Amino acid sequence: MVSKQIAAVFAILGGVFYLFGSFVGGFLFGSLFGFANAFRSFSNPAVPAVGNSLAKAGAAALSIFVFGLFAAMLIIVGGALLNSDSGSRRKAGGILALVMMVLGAVPDAGGFFIGFVFVLVGSVLGLTYKEGSPDLTIGVAQTTPHYGSQGPQASTGNIAGQYCIKCGKQLHEGAVFCKYCGSPVPH
Numbered sequence: 001m002v003s004k005q006i007a008a009v010f011a012i013l014g015g016v017f018y019l020f021g022s023f024v025g026g027f028l029f030g031s032l033f034g035f036a037n038a039f040r041s042f043s044n045p046a047v048p049a050v051g052n053s054l055a056k057a058g059a060a061a062l063s064i065f066v067f068g069l070f071a072a073m074l075i076i077v078g079g080a081l082l083n084s085d086s087g088s089r090r091k092a093g094g095i096l097a098l099v100m101m102v103l104g105a106v107p108d109a110g111g112f113f114i115g116f117v118f119v120l121v122g123s124v125l126g127l128t129y130k131e132g133s134p135d136l137t138i139g140v141a142q143t144t145p146h147y148g149s150q151g152p153q154a155s156t157g158n159i160a161g162q163y164c165i166k167c168g169k170q171l172h173e174g175a176v177f178c179k180y181c182g183s184p185v186p187h
Contacts, residue, residue, distance in 0.1 A: 004083055004090065004129045010122025011079030011097045015072050017115025018101075021108035022068025028109065030061025064107040071104025072111075075119055082126035094127035 074096055081093025101111075101119040110116045162171045167181040175185050 002125050002129070004126060007094075007122045007126035007129060008079050008083035010118050010125065011082055011093075012076050012122070013079075014101070014111055014115040014118030014120075014122060015075035015079055015097070017111035017118060018072035018075055018104055018108040019069065021111045021115060022065055022072055022104075024112075025068050025107045025109040026061045026065030029064045029107070030058060068104060068107040071100045071108060074100040075104070079119075079122060079126075082122065082129075087131055090126055090129060094123040097123045097126075 078093040078095075078097030078100065081089050081096070084090050084093065097119050101116060101123070105111075105116060108115070111119070162185075163169065164171055164178040164181060164183060165186065166183040167178060169178060169180040171178060171185060177184055
């Protein structure tokens with residue numbers, strides 16, 4: 001099972017790619033609008049001068065750049081919400097990141113496509129994260145000496161008071177597998 005931290009890292013990393021993509025998208029769209037308007041005014045003398053078309057191209061590039069930054073920042077906020085302990089915040093963060101991924105794909109040049117993939121994977125992982133599934137926990141099993149007919153031995157791990165080395169839940173007497181996470185009890 002993937003942890004919610006990994007989902008958040010994927011979405012935030014995708015948001016960073018979108019952030020860089022907003023610079024490229026603003027430049028590309030500004031250039032395209034500028035060239036198209038300049039060509040139109042050159043081929044048709046009735047269209048106003050090139051200076052006017054460059055101003056329009058600059059305004060278009062600036063608006064695309066600002067929207068791209070806005071989308072990238074909201075993706076990063078959504079990614080941060082994916083790391084929340086609250087299920088409703090994780091859901092809101094995943095939906096926010098997905099919506100801004102789609103809306104910001106064009107102005108942000110798709111986050112160079114890799115940002116698009118990172119946001120998609122992170123959001124899906126965050127939205128499918130189950131609260132009952134534990135994050136990775138590494139621990140040491142508690143063992144107590146057991147004195148039977150054969151002298152002192154280490155316990156086989158089936159006594160009350162021992163805890164699962166994977167999820168940390170208390171094991172019941174005679175347990176071979178943890179009833180919470182299914183991992184085998186060490187012998």
